[in-house]
Amino acid sequence: MNITFLVNRDLASNFALNLILPTMQHHNLTVFLSDKVGNSSDHSGHSTLLADMESKVILPLLESNRKLTGKRSRFLGFNQLQCYAQQPLATLNDINQTSGLAKLTCNTPDLIISIRFGKILQPDVIKVPRFGVINLHSGLLPQYRGVMATFWAMLNGEKEIGTTLHTIDDSGIDTGQVIAQSRIPVQRQKSYLWHVLQLYLSAPKLLQNYLQALEKNIPMEKRVQSGQAGYYSFPKQEHCTQFLQQGLTLFDTAEISAMLEHYYRKTFTAQEALWLRSRQ
Template sequence: MSTTGFAQTAEQPTPSAVVFAYHTVGVRSIKTLLARGIDIRLVVSHEDSANETIWFESVAALCEEHDIPRITPENPNTPEIIAQIAALKPDFIFSFYYRNMLSAEVLEIASHGAYNLHGSLLPKYRGRVPVNWAVLHGETETGATLHEMTVKPDAGAIIAQTSVPILPDDTAFEVFGKLSVAAEQTLWNALPSLIAGTATKIPNDLSQGSYFGGRKPEDGRIDWSQSAQQVYNLHRAVAPPYPGAFTEHDGKTFIIEKARIFKHTTLKLPANLPLGISVVDNVTFGVCGDGKAIEILALQHQGCTMDNQALAKFFGRT
């Protein structure tokens, strides 16, 4: 891949790109490329799934607004798709929250490099759903990283990073909002040097990082024998609009909608409560294995937030 910069003259066209994009980060990043004068010749994206809660911005709507051609192949690495991209002769390939891996044949098409925005401070939290994993593990900081793409996921040289704090009560949804801004800032600041061919490349030392796979709704099952902080971190990591941390009682499933660590200055945790959910005097406790508890502020059953009467019916203690 060439690293020669572009001379912005009448004879030299503006830089072009094929963009693989989905989700809010995809939308914000495409807007950033357009604002920096990149000629986006094609967007490769996904069709929305009927089995997924769509709470994020639409790449499809953005492409329609700006008359950008868009395709949604199930496999972006077929000979037909590779030929279609190669015919466009893009200077850059960018990937912004696109969910499929790209083959070496795709990455090599871009004459000035292929780059990905990842939602962590690489080399930490390589792989899938990095925001959720960072919150689950109680991290106090994460960020967005722009890096060169290689066949191995999230392993290429780092171009730029922007960090954001994870506050003690932040949910993954709230952290994702911060990362959307951080991703936009990272790309905006890095594009001039990428276009000029002067971008600094920092080695991505994988021995100093970690790799995580995807998560399933079943991974939100609460183990009440864990500490209150661990249970709270699970809630924060998968709180709605993600599928949610859940528990079962009398054959029924309940999802924690909103909670906090129980640190009341005047109200004490009642003694001898069993592990799991109990309601005492209209306060809903989730008692954990370390003898501490989370206070559940909103609990869902069958898609609806339970009122005090329903909570007392299922979990009331005298």
């Protein structure tokens, strides 16, 4: 099967791909990246610091892991992940335009899987794959549509968070039919970023179940979303302040250092650790 992934160029997407792609090597895989979700003006001061930490410290470290270790590590940066794909990973910010649609269709995808992709897909894109488009959303639907669902769930005092695998049927945001969900308990002593990464541990199983059903021509039961729907955008500064006042954290240096052990055995240098601490 020809499967195209649409993901964002961020840490959680990279983490998810490292878990998912090795389980799909019998398929023909293509990966396209968006550079960001939303506009820079959408981010508050604290969420900008989190984005800067990812883009300026962690992602460069992931791309350099082969050079630092001298051998292939368990987890790979974006550039190295192309070893699982049929062609080099490419940026596709113009997916809804004629030029971007041409890049997408030349791979004749049977299925498109979206994970944190930064663009809202329009009908011309959605109708390309014969098995449609599915999205792995890092929030429980319909209560937590939109961006940074985990942040909002933690701020709202939820006892658990989760992911939702759902169809993308139109240009509505996170409104498609629910295929499956997974849930984990909130651990308030852990950071927002830690929770986001934990959510993707269930991703390979959710996707494997769906693909196996497709391959066996067994329709998986889908359900229309029900219950009170909520839509969330990027938090403003006052929301980030409330988050911190509750004793919650956006990221934690020790957690990040432990996470990097998935990529290589390396603790932060004193300079890197100081940079992170100064922004917490």
